[in-house]
Amino acid sequence: MLSPSFLAHLRTLLPAHCVLNEREDLRPFESDGLAAYRNTPDVVVLPETEAQVAAILELCHAHRVAVVARGAGTGLSAGALPVDGAVLLVLAKLNRIKAIDPLARTAVVEPGVRNLAISEAAAAYNLYYAPDPSSQIACSIGGNVAENSGGVHCLKYGLTVHNIAKLRAWTVDGKLLEIGSDALDAPGYDLLALLTGSEGMLAVITEVTVKLLPRPERAQVVLAAFDDVAKAGAAVGNIIAAGVVPAGLEMMDRLAIQAAEAFVHAGYPMAEALLLCEVDGVNEEVSADIYTVRQVLEASGATEIRTADSEEQRLRFWAGRKAAFPAVGRLAPDYYCMDGTIPRAQLPHVLQRIGALSAEFGLAVANVFHAGDGNLHPLILFDANTPGELERAEDFGGRILELCVEAGGTITGEHGVGLEKIKQMCAQFAAPELTRFHDVKAAFDPERLLNPGKAVPELHRCAEWGAMHVHAGQLPHPELPRF
Numbered sequence: 040m041l042s043p044s045f046l047a048h049l050r051t052l053l054p055a056h057c058v059l060n061e062r063e064d065l066r067p068f069e070s071d072g073l074a075a076y077r078n079t080p081d082v083v084v085l086p087e088t089e090a091q092v093a094a095i096l097e098l099c100h101a102h103r104v105a106v107v108a109r110g111a112g113t114g115l116s117a118g119a120l121p122v123d124g125a126v127l128l129v130l131a132k133l134n135r136i137k138a139i140d141p142l143a144r145t146a147v148v149e150p151g152v153r154n155l156a157i158s159e160a161a162a163a164y165n166l167y168y169a170p171d172p173s174s175q176i177a178c179s180i181g182g183n184v185a186e187n188s189g190g191v192h193c194l195k196y197g198l199t200v201h202n203i204a205k206l207r208a209w210t211v212d213g214k215l216l217e218i219g220s221d222a223l224d225a226p227g228y229d230l231l232a233l234l235t236g237s238e239g240m241l242a243v244i245t246e247v248t249v250k251l252l253p254r255p256e257r258a259q260v261v262l263a264a265f266d267d268v269a270k271a272g273a274a275v276g277n278i279i280a281a282g283v284v285p286a287g288l289e290m291m292d293r294l295a296i297q298a299a300e301a302f303v304h305a306g307y308p309m310a311e312a313l314l315l316c317e318v319d320g321v322n323e324e325v326s327a328d329i330y331t332v333r334q335v336l337e338a339s340g341a342t343e344i345r346t347a348d349s350e351e352q353r354l355r356f357w358a359g360r361k362a363a364f365p366a367v368g369r370l371a372p373d374y375y376c377m378d379g380t381i382p383r384a385q386l387p388h389v390l391q392r393i394g395a396l397s398a399e400f401g402l403a404v405a406n407v408f409h410a411g412d413g414n415l416h417p418l419i420l421f422d423a424n425t426p427g428e429l430e431r432a433e434d435f436g437g438r439i440l441e442l443c444v445e446a447g448g449t450i451t452g453e454h455g456v457g458l459e460k461i462k463q464m465c466a467q468f469a470a471p472e473l474t475r476f477h478d479v480k481a482a483f484d485p486e487r488l489l490n491p492g493k494a495v496p497e498l499h500r501c502a503e504w505g506a507m508h509v510h511a512g513q514l515p516h517p518e519l520p521r522f
């Protein structure tokens with residue numbers, strides 16, 4: 040519970056309409072995109088200026104009150120889930136595009152600017168911002184930085200971390216950090232990379248300088264059908280090995296194809312798996328790449344190959360993929376979207392294992408994913424009204440994440456760890472690594488007031504969960520402090 044004196048002080052920092060603590064005002068903020076996890080916040084603040092952000096942090100620090108930053112709340116790992124006794128600091132009103140420099144090809148934006156709004160504004164200069172999470176119509180650039188978000192085009196153009204140049208961020212005690220540089224390199228430790236993907240645990244971002252790219256002269260997509268998911272998985276590696284770096288390389292399995300086709304009628308052939316491979320660039324380069332991609336797909340055993348021959352057809356091919364998540368939502372009352380990344384070569388093996396786990400848990404799975412990145416999004420279908428099904432879906436999801444680790448991959452591709460994957464962090468990392476993470480956290484936030492309990496598990500959690508091997512009652516590395 041927050042004290043009345045703290046709340047009274049908070050209200051002096053912001054206009055009245057920027058502080059919410061009536062129950063009906065707080066309800067919309069009780070979860071992020073992972074709606075299975077809910078917690079009503081104690082208070083929500085929506086600052087309109089950077090100075091207000093700094094003042095809020097300073098006040099919270101003085102009162103030892105925790106702060107959870109939130110952008111648009113589209114995160115899928117409960118990273119922006121409210122914490123008891125904390126302030127939910129929503130950056131959505133800081134939504135100005137401050138400058139676009141077409142010569143430097145950069146834009147300076149506030150954290151609440153929507154991802155897509157950057158490309159819309161840059162279009163006037165024939166430029167765009169490349170990372171394109173599927174949530175780009177809604178998610179904020181601050182949230183993208185905090186999650187190091189990816190998207191269809193990240194295979195060729197990189198993740199958020201590769202597409203930003205500078206940040207302004209505020210420490211837990213309200214001090215300004217100016218990180219990065221307008222030049223290609225920056226001296227000192229790479230704090231820009233450290234803050235990217237730090238899930239609101241190290242600092243609050245209030246300004247992002249993003250890199251912009253010229254819009255490609257031409258983009259073309261090839262669709263390929265396969266009678267076997269493993270063959271489609273192998274084709275992904277074959278395309279890259281042939282020297283083509285597609286702008287996007289996406290895969291859907293039978294269930295996802297059926298759902299998407301019934302929803303948007305994209306004209307997909309029915310198959311065990313579909314690959315969509317987009318190439319972009321200058322005209323001649325695209326023609327050469329399309330030729331190579333078709334050859335590789337044929338040699339990889341595709342049963343049907345179609346090349347979009349108009350912009351309209353290209354968009355229709357993509358329409359099914361882009362609508363696949365809501366389409367799968369029509370197959371069952373609920374689905375649980377997982378997110379793990381594996382080395383591309385492991386795709387056939389891992390997809391086959393997910394199929395086996397689906398039978399073991401008695402829950403269907405639709406696979407729609409960024410195949411080129413090896414970033415899987417198994418959608419586990421369940422019915423939350425059936426007692427025990429949510430828990431079964433969560434256990435199944437946990438097994439998929441562990442499978443990703445066994446295959447040499449990671450428990451998160453682009454959705455962060457948040458609260459959702461915190462147990463599997465114990466499978467991914469050993470105690471010495473987790474300890475270093477805690478050291479980094481302590482260097483920024485010794486009292487652990489920023490987004491407490493998220494992203495990095497305390498070591499006792501790993502021990503209790505059983506992911507840390509305890510032999511004969513002896514913890515490994517007993518010399519390390521247990522948090």
Ligand SMILES: Cc1cc2nc3c(=O)[nH]c(=O)nc-3n(C[C@H](O)[C@H](O)[C@H](O)COP(=O)(O)OP(=O)(O)OC[C@H]3O[C@@H](n4cnc5c(N)ncnc54)[C@H](O)[C@@H]3O)c2cc1C
Binds near residue numbers: 188
């Ligand atoms: C339908 C759908 C599709 C999606 N597709 C993708 C996809 O293709 N790729 C992908 O990467 N993600 C995807 N996501 C997940 C989500 O959209 C991204 O993680 C996005 O970057 C979150 O942005 P947000 O503004 O909503 O952040 P929030 O959900 O509000 O917050 C996410 C995290 O960032 C922190 N945070 C937010 N703003 C700040 C700030 N200014 N300073 C410090 N910390 C901050 C929060 O504390 C939290 O830990 C999808 C989500 C949905 C619902």
